[in-house]
Amino acid sequence: MTTSAKKILVLGATSGIAEATCRIWAAEGASLFLVARNQTKLEAVAADLKTRGAAYIDIAVADLDDTEQHPALLAHAINSLTGMDIAYLAHGILGDQTEAEREFATAEQILHTNFIAPVSMLTWLANYCVQRKAGTLAVISSVAGDRGRKSNYVYGSSKAGLSAFLGGLRNRVDREGVTVLTIKPGPTKTAMTAAMPGQSKMADVNSVAKTIAKAITAGKDTLYVPFQWQPIMFIIRNIPESIFKKLNL
Numbered sequence: 001m002t003t004s005a006k007k008i009l010v011l012g013a014t015s016g017i018a019e020a021t022c023r024i025w026a027a028e029g030a031s032l033f034l035v036a037r038n039q040t041k042l043e044a045v046a047a048d049l050k051t052r053g054a055a056y057i058d059i060a061v062a063d064l065d066d067t068e069q070h071p072a073l074l075a076h077a078i079n080s081l082t083g084m085d086i087a088y089l090a091h092g093i094l095g096d097q098t099e100a101e102r103e104f105a106t107a108e109q110i111l112h113t114n115f116i117a118p119v120s121m122l123t124w125l126a127n128y129c130v131q132r133k134a135g136t137l138a139v140i141s142s143v144a145g146d147r148g149r150k151s152n153y154v155y156g157s158s159k160a161g162l163s164a165f166l167g168g169l170r171n172r173v174d175r176e177g178v179t180v181l182t183i184k185p186g187p188t189k190t191a192m193t194a195a196m197p198g199q200s201k202m203a204d205v206n207s208v209a210k211t212i213a214k215a216i217t218a219g220k221d222t223l224y225v226p227f228q229w230q231p232i233m234f235i236i237r238n239i240p241e242s243i244f245k246k247l248n249l
């Protein structure tokens with residue numbers, strides 16, 4: 001599948017990774033429906049993508065935490081695009097791990113935004129795609145979901161839940177002609193990581209986006225990006241718990 005002239009729904013379109021991916025799709029002449037909660041940022045992204053060659057652009061401002069609005073929002077987006085080939089779910093929050101250790105409400109917010117909200121949208125979108133026996137659901141999870149670590153286990157568990165959900169969903173819908181791609185980026189230079197140390201070791205957002213766009217075109221199931229995170233996480237997943245619990249990760 002090539003993405004040229006494809007109809008793509010982007011949820012969390014102002015995310016650094018999503019915006020960089022959309023620039024690739026715009027240059028290929030794709031039609032894009034962009035959803036984000038910040039109208040000013042969203043309009044700026046949409047205007048930029050139009051100049052880069054997108055065949056069609058429409059936008060909706062929405063807080064994706066509001067799951068009750070999802071069915072109407074998704075139906076409106078697909079109506080505007082007159083169909084949908086790819087849904088790209090990119091929104092998410094890192095949250096404050098220390099605060100989440102003290103306050104359940106903080107942990108709940110991270111779990112809601114990163115896990116419950118995507119599950120709500122994916123339930124609707126998967127049923128839409130199954131009915132048509134076509135479509136790709138490309139979803140950004142994280143390497144952080146591969147094993148809980150003391151430095152970010154609330155965020156990590158939200159992504160672990162999302163990755164597990166995507167694995168099961170793929171197992172259900174693959175036979176119906178629907179592709180589910182689980183995207184697991186390692187640390188990448190975006191607004192989300194701007195305050196973190198080790199910037200020089202983080203991946204470049206444009207190169208991450210390029211790899212994601214290629215994986216969607218290739219119909220892949222899972223993507224670690226950059227690729228070296230696959231063997232790194234294999235090792236981290238296999239460290240015995242008796243050792244792992246003593247590490248500062």
Ligand SMILES: NC(=O)c1ccc[n+]([C@@H]2O[C@H](COP(=O)([O-])OP(=O)(O)OC[C@H]3O[C@@H](n4cnc5c(N)ncnc54)[C@H](OP(=O)(O)O)[C@@H]3O)[C@@H](O)[C@H]2O)c1
Binds near residue numbers: 015
């Ligand atoms: N950067 C990394 O190192 C990294 C690594 C692994 C996985 N990821 C994942 O990659 C995805 C994209 O993140 P990014 O790195 O591109 O960070 P980013 O630039 O901070 O993007 C996150 C986006 O999510 C949006 N968002 C958060 N809550 C929302 C809500 N309730 N409704 C609508 N939009 C909401 C934010 O909107 P506002 O701008 O309005 O806040 C922002 O546009 C996320 O799922 C993240 O968890 C990132």
